[in-house]
Amino acid sequence: MKIVTAIQARNTSRRLPGKVLLPLCGKPLLVRMIERVRRSNLKGILVVATSDMPDDDVIAKLCEKIGISCFRGSLTDLLDRHYQLALAYNADALVKIPSDCPLIDPSIIDQVIGYYLQNYPAFDFVSNLHPATYPDGNDVEIFSIATLKLAWEKARKDFEREHTTPYIWENPEAFRIGNVRWPRGFDYSISHRWTIDYREDYHFISEVYDRLFPDDPEFGLDDILSLIKRHPEIQELNRQYIGSYWYENHMNELFTIDEYKRKIMRYESRNNSG
Numbered sequence: 681m682k683i684v685t686a687i688q689a690r691n692t693s694r695r696l697p698g699k700v701l702l703p704l705c706g707k708p709l710l711v712r713m714i715e716r717v718r719r720s721n722l723k724g725i726l727v728v729a730t731s732d733m734p735d736d737d738v739i740a741k742l743c744e745k746i747g748i749s750c751f752r753g754s755l756t757d758l759l760d761r762h763y764q765l766a767l768a769y770n771a772d773a774l775v776k777i778p779s780d781c782p783l784i785d786p787s788i789i790d791q792v793i794g795y796y797l798q799n800y801p802a803f804d805f806v807s808n809l810h811p812a813t814y815p816d817g818n819d820v821e822i823f824s825i826a827t828l829k830l831a832w833e834k835a836r837k838d839f840e841r842e843h844t845t846p847y848i849w850e851n852p853e854a855f856r857i858g859n860v861r862w863p864r865g866f867d868y869s870i871s872h873r874w875t876i877d878y879r880e881d882y883h884f885i886s887e888v889y890d891r892l893f894p895d896d897p898e899f900g901l902d903d904i905l906s907l908i909k910r911h912p913e914i915q916e917l918n919r920q921y922i923g924s925y926w927y928e929n930h931m932n933e934l935f936t937i938d939e940y941k942r943k944i945m946r947y948e949s950r951n952n953s954g
Contacts, residue, residue, distance in 0.1 A: 681800070683724030683793065683822075684771035686762060687717060688844075689779035690755065692735050695877045700739065700779050702882055704889045709782050709876070710739070712889070714748060717777060719786035719898065722793040724775070729765050731755035758844045763832040766825050774828055776821040776844060782885055783874040784818050785901040792820040792860050803858035805848045813862040815901070817874030820860075821845055827855060872915070873922045874904070880918040887914050 689700050689710055700710040710728070717726060730739040732752040743750035751768060753761030766774045775793060777784065788808065796806040807821040808814055827848060831840075835847035848855050862868075876882055891907055891914075892899040908915045 681797065682770060682772045683722065683775060684766060684769045684773075685717065685720070685723040685726050685775035685777060685789075686729040686751070686765055687714065687726070687777050687779050688729045688758060688761070689739055690731050690733075690736055691738055692733070692755075693780075693877075696879060696882065699876055699882065701742075702886075704782060704886060705893045708742065709882075709885075710742065710779055711746060713779060713782040713784065714746070715897070716782070716784055716786055717789065720789040720793070721786075722790045722797070725749070725769060725771075727751050727765060727769065728779075729753065729761055731761070757841045759828075759832055759835055759841045759847075762844050763828050766828055771825055773822055773824050776823075778819055778875075780876045781817045781819055781874070782876065783815075783888060783904060784820075787900065788814060788818045789820050791863075793822055795858060795860050796822045799858065802856065804855040805845070806858040806860065807845075807849070808860040808862075810849050810857065810859050811861075811867075812869035813867045815868045815872035815874045815904075816870075817876075818901070819875075823848060830854075870923050872905075872908075873918055878918065878921055880921060884914060884917040887917060 687710075691698055691700060693699050701708045703709070704712045714726070714728070717723060727749045728739065728743050729751050730736045731754065733755050736752070740750045740752060751761075751765040753764050762774060762776060773796065775789070777789070792806060792808050796803060804827040805821070805823040807819075809819055809821065823845070831845070831847045835841055840847040849857060873881065874885070876885055888904055888907060891911075892903055896903065
């Protein structure tokens with residue numbers, strides 16, 4: 681099976697413009713994330729998927745400089761960008777990872793891809809997001825090209841096109857959907873925010889890198905958990921955004937928002953009870 685892993689990236693984030701180029705231990709955030717994804721054993725071909733707009737020329741040049749493939753497509757229609765990328769690379773399955781996950785653990789990438797492969801062809805789509813259990817910022821989705829093609833043909837809503845996979849996981853009657861939960865039985869998806877959308881997120885991620893990367897460039901999930909246990913003040917850097925997700929703007933359109941609300945209530949209940 682030919683697997684292609686796409687890191688979607690752009691330089692014009694609405695909430696934190698230029699976030700993929702912010703420095704982490706001397707290199708751009710996107711480079712540090714590529715380093716982590718490259719350590720996945722099952723990733724297949726790794727490609728950065730950016731837009732064809734002039735603002736993203738800098739991303740294409742960065743990819744050329746570090747020797748990684750770059751595919752350019754629509755700025756706002758990510759579903760089309762991913763579909764055209766899959767066609768260009770003649771992929772059998774596409775792995776989608778957003779560029780706002782610079783703390784992603786390669787072993788988690790392999791768990792999700794491995795689950796898809798081990799159960800093939802039982803699932804059309806596998807992720808660790810429905811429901812999510814890992815710390816936010818370890819997002820991995822894999823789907824067959826037939827699944828991607830059907831979503832590309834059928835999806836009509838703006839948010840379905842902008843975020844690539846909502847049409848798939850919002851139509852379980854049409855797709856065989858699998859999910860990978862954290863084997864330890866924990867659910868840190870609400871309580872641990874390791875993604876980057878805001879300046880405070882960058883402060884958190886930068887602090888983690890500054891403390892862990894110099895001694896161990898391959899630090900993983902357990903190292904981060906151990907760090908914030910020893911230094912809980914680090915997790916306070918972006919606590920105000922815990923539980924913030926892109927789909928909050930589409931609450932009325934998503935049935936999974938009920939699960940999101942239940943997670944928030946459980947998390948707040950635990951916090952309030954000490």
